Amino acid sequence: MLRIDDLRVNYGGIEAVKGISIEVPEGEIVTLIGANGAGKSTTLRSVAGLVKPASGSIAFKGEDITANSPNSIVSKGITLVPEGRRVFPDLTVFENLKIGAYLRKDNLDKDINWVYELFPRLKERSWQAAGTLSGGEQQMLAVGRALMSRPKLMMMDEPSLGLAPLIVKGIFEIIKEINRQGVTILLIEQNANMALQIADTGYVLETGRLTMKGAGKALLSDEAVRKAYLG
Ligand SMILES: Nc1ncnc2c1ncn2[C@@H]1O[C@H](COP(=O)(O)OP(=O)(O)OP(=O)(O)O)[C@@H](O)[C@H]1O
Ligand SMILES: [Mg+2]
Secondary structure: OOEEEEEEEOOOOEEEEEEEEEOOOOOOOOEEEEEOOOHHHHHHHHHHHOOOOOEEEEOOOOOOOOOHHHHHHHOOOEEOOOOOOOOOOOOOOOHHHHOOOOOOOOOOHHHHHHHHOOOHHHHHOOOOOOHHHHHHHHHHHHHHHHHHHOEEEEEEEEOOOOOOOOHHHHHHHHHHOOOOOOOOOEEEOOOHHHHHOOEEEEEEEOOOOEEEEEEEEHOOHHHHHHHHHOO
């Protein structure tokens, strides 16, 4: 579904991503793990059209989208739940969700209800200002808002960051459920343990280069991965 081929991204003179190739098959959960500064967010931001690659290509369903604008990429069915959640704090939960559907003009009730079914907590707090939600609730809202674009591929940048273990478990359950409902997932995580448990395929990124690829379960039991990422 998504094919990243020999992607290179520079910031000024610094090479953040040094020629990586990643495939995300339709229906799968693929995870990208790696230390701080490895280039994980940069990779997702390139796919979303938010940073321009120096070279390489990105194709979605066989179509080259490397030079496309962020809006055109969203309308093709790719969405990004960014690092750090970034909800609009002064708008209500409901308003934040509507913004997620900004490129669509059709009836949103069905999708709002879909999000409320996945996250009953958001329904309860529909009229609350997003900035007053707890961290876990804000993450739910960030995911819900991304779902409002009706994505085929949802990219998530560290959804578990800063959340308590029980909330993290809930977020991972929801990721699996969203995937079961037909959304392909590309997930970045520092919580490699949880991510590899739910992933069909995992990639390990080290300072801009891929060093390993394998089935999630296989990487989970790999000695080198255990040492470096699982403590
Ligand atoms: N806008 C930018 N300008 C300059 N350098 C940047 C910019 N964004 C990222 N970088 C650099 O690119 C490298 C990769 O950053 P990136 O955010 O992709 O890493 P990451 O794997 O997501 O890390 P983390 O786990 O800490 O989020 C880092 O060295 C970072 O300092
Ligand atoms: Mg990052």
